[in-house]
Amino acid sequence: MTEGPRRPRGRVWAVPVALLAVLTLWVALVTLVLPDLLARAWRGEGPGWLSARLAGRGSIPLEEYLSDLRGLGLRVSAMLALFAGLAAAWARRGVSVTDRLLEPAPLRDLALARVVVTGLALVLLLWPGLPFMSLASDPAYQTLLTHAPAGLFDPPLALRLLLPGVGRPAAALLEGIWIVALASAVLGVVGALGRVPLLALAWANTVLVGHAYSYGEYHHPEALHAIALWLVAIAPSTRELSFDALRRRAREARARGRFEPRPGPLLSPHARWPLVLLALLFAVTYFDAAIEKLLGGGLSWFDPGTMAYYMAVDGTRQEMPIAIWLSRHLAFLAPLSAGSWAIEFLFPLALVSVALAPVLVLLAAAMHVAIWVIHGPPFLQHVVLLPVAFQEPLRRVWRRVRGPAPDRLRVLYDGHCDLCIRSMTILETLDATDRLEFLDLEDEKEAARLPRIDRLEALARMHVVDASGRVWRGFEAFRRLSLALPALWPAVPLLHAPGSGRLGPVIYDAIARRRNRRGCRLAA
Amino acid sequence: MADTRSGRVERGRPLWRSAALAVVAVVLAAQVAALALGTQERLWPFLRYEMYVRSGETRFSHRDLCVRSPSGPTSVDHWDLAIPRWRFDRLLALAGGDGPDAEPSRRLLSRQVGRVLGGHERLELWRRAYTMGPDGLVDAHPPWELERSWPAAPLDSVGRVELPRLQDATRLRAGTCS
Numbered sequence: 001m002t003e004g005p006r007r008p009r010g011r012v013w014a015v016p017v018a019l020l021a022v023l024t025l026w027v028a029l030v031t032l033v034l035p036d037l038l039a040r041a042w043r044g045e046g047p048g049w050l051s052a053r054l055a056g057r058g059s060i061p062l063e064e065y066l067s068d069l070r071g072l073g074l075r076v077s078a079m080l081a082l083f084a085g086l087a088a089a090w091a092r093r094g095v096s097v098t099d100r101l102l103e104p105a106p107l108r109d110l111a112l113a114r115v116v117v118t119g120l121a122l123v124l125l126l127w128p129g130l131p132f133m134s135l136a137s138d139p140a141y142q143t144l145l146t147h148a149p150a151g152l153f154d155p156p157l158a159l160r161l162l163l164p165g166v167g168r169p170a171a172a173l174l175e176g177i178w179i180v181a182l183a184s185a186v187l188g189v190v191g192a193l194g195r196v197p198l199l200a201l202a203w204a205n206t207v208l209v210g211h212a213y214s215y216g217e218y219h220h221p222e223a224l225h226a227i228a229l230w231l232v233a234i235a236p237s238t239r240e241l242s243f244d245a246l247r248r249r250a251r252e253a254r255a256r257g258r259f260e261p262r263p264g265p266l267l268s269p270h271a272r273w274p275l276v277l278l279a280l281l282f283a284v285t286y287f288d289a290a291i292e293k294l295l296g297g298g299l300s301w302f303d304p305g306t307m308a309y310y311m312a313v314d315g316t317r318q319e320m321p322i323a324i325w326l327s328r329h330l331a332f333l334a335p336l337s338a339g340s341w342a343i344e345f346l347f348p349l350a351l352v353s354v355a356l357a358p359v360l361v362l363l364a365a366a367m368h369v370a371i372w373v374i375h376g377p378p379f380l381q382h383v384v385l386l387p388v389a390f391q392e393p394l395r396r397v398w399r400r401v402r403g404p405a406p407d408r409l410r411v412l413y414d415g416h417c418d419l420c421i422r423s424m425t426i427l428e429t430l431d432a433t434d435r436l437e438f439l440d441l442e443d444e445k446e447a448a449r450l451p452r453i454d455r456l457e458a459l460a461r462m463h464v465v466d467a468s469g470r471v472w473r474g475f476e477a478f479r480r481l482s483l484a485l486p487a488l489w490p491a492v493p494l495l496h497a498p499g500s501g502r503l504g505p506v507i508y509d510a511i512a513r514r515r516n517r518r519g520c521r522l523a524a
Numbered sequence: 525m526a527d528t529r530s531g532r533v534e535r536g537r538p539l540w541r542s543a544a545l546a547v548v549a550v551v552l553a554a555q556v557a558a559l560a561l562g563t564q565e566r567l568w569p570f571l572r573y574e575m576y577v578r579s580g581e582t583r584f585s586h587r588d589l590c591v592r593s594p595s596g597p598t599s600v601d602h603w604d605l606a607i608p609r610w611r612f613d614r615l616l617a618l619a620g621g622d623g624p625d626a627e628p629s630r631r632l633l634s635r636q637v638g639r640v641l642g643g644h645e646r647l648e649l650w651r652r653a654y655t656m657g658p659d660g661l662v663d664a665h666p667p668w669e670l671e672r673s674w675p676a677a678p679l680d681s682v683g684r685v686e687l688p689r690l691q692d693a694t695r696l697r698a699g700t701c702s
Contacts, residue, residue, distance in 0.1 A: 072560050072561070072562075075559045075560050075572075076556060076559070076560045079556045079559060079560075080556075083552070098545065101544065101545065101548060102536070102541055102544065102545070104533045104534070140688040140689065143688045144603070144606045144687055144688055145606060145608070146606075147606040147639075147640060147685050147687055148605075148606045148607050148608075148636075149607070149632055149635065149636050151632065152607065152611065152632075154565070156565060156566060156567070156568040157566050157567060157568075158567075158568055158569065206569070209568075209569070210568060212608075213565075213568055215607070215608050215611055216565075216608070216611045216614070217608035217609070217610045217611040218565055218568065218571070220571055220573060220575065222569070223568065223569035223570070223571050224569075226569040227551065227569055234547065235544075262532070263532065264532065266532050266534065267532065267533040267534065268533075268534045268536065269534070269535070269536035269541060269544075270536055270540065270544060273544050273545075273547075273548055276548075277547075277548050277551060277552075280548075280552065281551070281552075281555060284552070284555055284556075284559075285573050286573075288559050288572065288573040288574075289573040289574075289575055292572070292573060292574040292575070292577050293576065293577055295577070296574065296577025296578060296579065297577060297578065297579030297580065298579075300579035300580060301576075301579065303579070305656065305658075305660070306576075306578075306579045306580075306581075307576075308656065308660040308661065309578075309581045309584070309656055310576050311661075312584070312654060312656060312660070312661040312664075313584050315664075316586060316652075316654060316661075316664060317586055317613075324661065324664050327660045327661040328659065328660040328661050328664075329660065330659065330660050
């Protein structure tokens, strides 16, 4: 959680104070004004429109209205208090809400979010039948639902907005939307064609899940993922780690006639807010789950019998032995009840406490995995999205665990060779973790930094040098890079397969000879 | 990203910065509206997270729908009738009760059986009742009991619908129609 520049005190506290004022007014409204207004309207003494509305509800007793009003009042109060508390915690550090959302941040973080969020959609579309997966992504399930009794079809607002005038979609239309989703997900992962495929994927995903949830059955796991897809679609998430970025840089390098390493990460005011918003939605999700347990049954959640009941229901329905066993051993359930509620209730602290954030994120992910293993409800989407939304604190923990950052590898290149320029542009685009440093052998100052390297040989074959001075050449240099760059890890099995040590150099040398024919000056 | 180099900073246009703040405000407002109004089926993907909120429950049941033909009974799962799982369970619970929704639910099940399965004489609703005691679940395998039975609707005039097979369409409680 990087803090932005210090702002005038009044501006920093404006949002938390405003939220506190709204909270106070809201509490006064639902505790003092509305109950009295409802009671008078119930007796026919209030505003005519309200009396008419109450009369239209028939035999529902007044106490039920007041109970609904209390629940509504408490839920909104809890959320306003949550938002005011978060804004106040940021303000105490001199950071306004605007700064927290729009402070320039590395676009790579947002791009990484795009890769994960769209990659998750792709996995769900390709393997819907696996455990933990979403049936909404299964075209067969979508077709199946078109045969459900017509009377059950009751679409959510999102489906009606995104498929206007269609009514109940036909199987062929849903299959077409599934194909659009699949193609868009592939393009979204690699970051090609800008926002168009991302918007198409967000649309198709919302339509498919919305259709699956049009028959009176709703679940929670897909909701945040659907919102996350829209967020990466409207934010500039293809500016980095993408095919688009690669093309743009290659074009710039071609225009310049040489490869120039970037001075540092590209920062944008639009890189942070989608991730902060996703983190806020996680906070709301967990906090509401904790509040609803209190509203629904007071302190009875902490009675292990409550969790035993749910374990028994899910365990017997799906024949899950651990859940059935736990439903008969209440002593184990008391700490699980208290622990899960504490994670939910305290989770908003992950947005304001550097120390607690990684702990709460890991506990929440562990809770979802445990819930799935023990009694079934799958929250794969939450487990995948949590590290996306909380990249900064998790990265901080990772750095602490890892110790000093690994030394950067120096990649030597011929700054006047077209093929080298393209190769370096690709490598720099794939270098999401900044493991590489690029040295232009045409630049004498830079070449002088590595006096023991034979310049002519380095111009002929790619050289990679580590901090200790160890040198990898040609195909071996590619192998070393494939281990260093996560984006190249999928190629590691191929580059290190049996026989690749003999075949690889042959292919490399053939390409290097071709490079010579294409205008690069030195022979391999 | 462990980069300590100074990066290039883009300055967003004021209009886009305001638009970003508006998106954040609208999304959070929609989420709060869904929590407050409890209209999650309307505002999806903005939901109320009221999970596991019931308390003090001491009984629950699972039900199984069987269709009986001259050759014998067959257990019918929600896949067979193209109805989402939880919705199917709720329909069975309503069909087994005596409330105002019982008869419409039984009719709906009969019609759907006639439309997608056809050729059956009766529908049977089997029920397994579980009890929670002071030490938790009393019996993990109580007996199945016939709760209700009603005539099946004739095969739909349009003809039988061929339903697609799903990858994970496993029967949860097969073979309970005894």
